Amino acid sequence: MKMNGAQALLECLKNEGVELVFGYPGGVVLKLYDEIYKMKFPNILTGHEQGAVHAADGYARATGKVGVVIATSGPGAANLITGIATANMDSVPLVCITGQVASPAIGKDSFQEVDVCGITAPITKHNYLVKNVEELPRVVKEAFFIARTGRPAPVCIDIAANVFNSEIDFEYPEKINLRGYTGENPCDEKAVDEVVAAIEKADFPLIFVGGGVIISETSNIVREILNRLQCPCTSTLMGLGSIEADREGYLGFAGMHGSYGANMAIQNCDLLICIGMRFSDRVTGKVAEFAPNAKIVHFEIDPAEINKNVQVDIKVLGDLKNSLPLLRDKLNAAETDFAKKFNSWLNYSIEIGNKHLFGYKTEGDEIKPGALISKISDICDENTIVVTDVGQHQMWTAQFFNVKGPRQFLTSGGLGTMGFGLPAAMGAKLACPDKNVVLITGDGSIMMNIQELATLADNNIDIKIVIVHNFILGMVGQWQRLFYNHHYSASELNLKRDFIKISEAMGLRGYRLTKAAELETELPEILFSKGAAVIDVYVPQEENVLPMVPGGKRLDQMVLS
């Protein structure tokens, strides 16, 4: 069928099953937006391109589908960068479509020209510059394939303005022909046999899951393996939800602000089975003394992650979808009574963990952040997606919110991007209209994309926004208290900002909670009410997130109080 490039692009998106894009118009994408208008293609206009890309990211994290964002050339494209890097660090599939100046104008420092492929090369899995309309269908097909298969990640398509106006006889390709990429990741069965043998030999095994389990949708299989082994288990921040928080033997998440139990178990175990995680410095503590007594097994899709930060003893390459069912079946076929064998180690790990559970002290009628998050966790059912920003409130949410299932806890783990939360929560709600979405943010973070409150109002997107309002860039303040002589350099936020007025000005309801009793009397009602609302919760300024593994220390050298 004959059509122009802009129509062709939208046809490509329909072929990929895209229901919704997040985008912001501008000069070189005007033709595209004209076709969006004519075709009534659903586009959410955000307040800022950064909001659009984080929203697409939240959409993708909540569903596993590819999130799509559109921006104009130059400043529009540049505004996507933080969001692309955020998604890239956490292996989130995105297709980012940017307009580029017309082909003849490229390289001339034309108005609103920026080298998108150059800038995004280190933060994408792949990128394309499309100068001829004939290439467009193939490129879009490849981009979606690359973004969603293997280890997912963002892909950028930079499209020269003339492409949107050029005519094409449109046909969507059926096949993909990439010589250097298959998207398939078979697993080496022999390696799985080695793992089974190692488990048979082990006395103190620990299962350690990461975000890969969520991405590969293998949380059920992990749980089946745990049912069989009855050994203790833990997760990374990104893996939260792959194991249900109330499982017996689940020790909480590990790492810098992880639980005492999880970190001690890592240091004590003799077999550490790491599944879909990448040994980030936030998780290993002093890397040379990470899991010193353990044989380390690594189930991983990305060969470049093997031995990158931590030397492993057994690697099981391949998609977890291929390797974990094999492991489960082989364990089920084994004769060992694992439950009996590991029982005392399981109880011991739980007992150690119980010595220092996550906690907080109640004082007067102040609202303690831990109490706030625990309360929200109690109120929310399994049909809830909790999204965080970055800072202390993020860690408190990870500690006190009992995440039950995969894709129910969305956070910027790898890049730690303040300003991620609000747009990501918005994207998650649009992806899952039947779920309740609660954003836990900070008084610093919310300001970084606060313009998206208006997007919520304009589009009737019903999420609840809880601001853990401590009048400080809390995580910065915590480090300044602990390591910089209590110098609050550029971290105090005791200004006169009024989040209720901001919310109302943007078209939303705003509430303020200041007393502990209001967690009972006010909070549930607001959370259950219809329509987006901002809940500004005053908490004390000088609370620490504990425990904490200080930089350069071993996981068992936690500061506990």
Added chain:
Amino acid sequence: MKKFLLAVLVDNKPGVLTHVAGLISRRAFNIESISAGYTEEPSVTRINIVVSVESENELDQVVNQLGKLIDVIKIVNLSKAPSIERELVMIKVKASKETRADLVSIVDIFRAKIVDVTSENVIIELTGNQQKIDAICEVLSDYEIVEIARTGAIALSRGPIPVKKM
């Protein structure tokens, strides 16, 4: 530090070099030299990279990270296979009446060539492995070197099997 020569076959498409260069800088790999050129297949470019690494582990990282690039078709470590390695250098040296004879004899010893002569200087061309090229540069440093251009090393495997079939 150990050096390895990687033959990297990539799609001959725009942007490939950006991707390779972007990766090298992002991962802070130590690259001694890099060169690229057409091959027997018009759709394939061959990039020759000499990396310098501390350990096998670091070498694996370079190979695995490069392997993740979508437009990389194949990577072979030719330093670990029987192979022939060559680099080309051109050296412009000041040459007066007094030094010219010396220069000619150095050129002879190294089996290099003089490819250009003017009243003030000569251009010497030499093909060889890296040590040989380092050696001639070293010897010529006693004279006044005006400028040097080196291609970086390239290599082919010995025997009938090309890199793409390895």
